Amino acid sequence: MKTSLFTGWQARFHAVCLLMLFSALAVGAFSNTARAQAQVTPVGSETVAVEPLPAPAAAPVAEAAAAAAPSFDHGDVAWMLTSTLLVLLMVVPGLALFYGGLVRSKNVLSILSQILVVFSLVLVLWVAYGYSAVFSEGNAFFGSFTQFAFLKGFAPDSVGNTPIAGLPDYLFVAFQSTFAGITTALIVGAFAERIKFKAVLLFSALWFTLSYIPMAHIVWGGGYLGKLGAIDFAGGTVVHINAGVAGLVGAYFVGKRIGYGQTALKPHNVPFTYIGAMLLWVGWFGFNAGSAAAADTVASLAFINTLLATAAAVLGWTLVEAVSKGKPSALGAASGAVAGLVGITPACGTVGPLGAIVIGLVAGAVCVWGVTGLKRLLRVDDTADVFGVHGIGGIVGAILTGVFSAQSLGGTKADLDIGHQVWVQLVSVGFTIVWCAVVTVAILLVVRLVFGLRVTEEAERTGLDVTSHGESAYEA
DSSP: OOOOTTOSHHHHHHHHHHHHHHHHHHHHHHHHHHHHHHHEEEETTEEEEOOOOOOOTHHHHHHHHHHHSOOOOHHHHHHHHHHHHHHHHIIIIIIHHHHHHHSOGGGHHHHHHHHHHHHHHHHHHIIIIIHHHHHSSOSSSOOOSSTTGGGTTOOTTOBSSSSOTTSBHHHHHHHHHHHHHHHHHHHTTTTTTSBOHHHHHHHHHHHIIIIIHHHHHHHHSSOHHHHHTOOOSSOIIIIIIHHHHHHHHHHHHHOOOTTBTTBOOOOSOHHHHHHHHHHHHHHHHHHHGGGGOSSSHHHHHHHHHHHHHHHHHHHHHHHHHHHHHSSOOHHHHHHHHHHHHHHHTTTTTTSOHHHHHHHHHHHHHHHHHHHTHHHHHHTOOOTTOHIIIIIHHHHHHHHHHHHHTBGGGTOSBTTOOHHHHHHHHHHHHHHHHHHHHHHHHHHHHHHHHHTOSBOOHHHHHHOHHHHHHSOOSSOO
């Protein structure tokens, strides 16, 4: 005779659950009985209490090991994750839109592609050998290219193996990778609208290896300028002067655009540039305040300094432009914001709010000259004014860092000798300019030999969107 008691998956499931419940009850009852027998043992007509066994010796050892294991603050981790995303926002879409609006409509997709692909290339190279070469022990200029190659020795749960002991290792690597990526991407704006795409990629890989890596090691990785005492909180020399000089040299090598100085080569979309600049401002809080590597008072100082210096630079640029040209422009105000961000980058963690305002005002005013008078003096076609804004703004910020970091002027350095520190800052600026210029010249010679640098005249007149990428941003 068939029975329906255990037919169907639901009935079988219920039966298994009941069996598990009865088993658990039985085990619990047995454990309670065993515990009671261990605590009270009958001897004749009396009972003798038996002391419980001491805790295993492994328990205190485990507690000591847990206490000694590297730990991290969850608030710091949350802030650094956010900062890394903010720096990513600076590049794509921030920098891409900023440069994209400055070029002509027939080249907008070209510059967007160059920024995205260069940034992506450098992120991969950073993990392959860049991080190792910057933050491992080595000489005054390079670390080891192999010690942490492809993050060898790191694990998902590893903490304390980077210069910032309070962060998960992978997080510090990720944050620093965005700095390497945006620095290299900044350069392409200088020779936009006339360079070969494959030349850009080869140049970027070589320049990252021979200019960004050594400069980052020299300043942040225990190299020459770091030991000298140079103050560069978030990248005045490593990022902005480095990229600005490379852009200037690159613009000379590639040559002027067809029609430069004869016809107006106007930006095709100023709103793009304006939106890009505002995204850069937002993302720059991750760049500067994130360089504190913690959600603390130093990050707060860098945050307010980034806010104030940028605002002051907008006012400085607008005022100079209004006086010199008669009308302040939206493009000028957006460029002023970037100039202020550049100027405060090396100083944001060591100067006070007053110093930030002065640095912003000076950077905004001086960079107007950098993109007009100096540009004409140098006779260079720097398409996106990489040197005029990043190079000049970085130099202004690096030098004034040595002044306003003094506690007497609202900074954080109590015993700072301003004269000596300004001299150290000047040495760091000079070293960066010379190193980057020499290395960039050598790299461009190699790239010119391998691929050539410039597209054909026909391709340039048609536009790089079509000739290099086979597409057009604005279909007729």
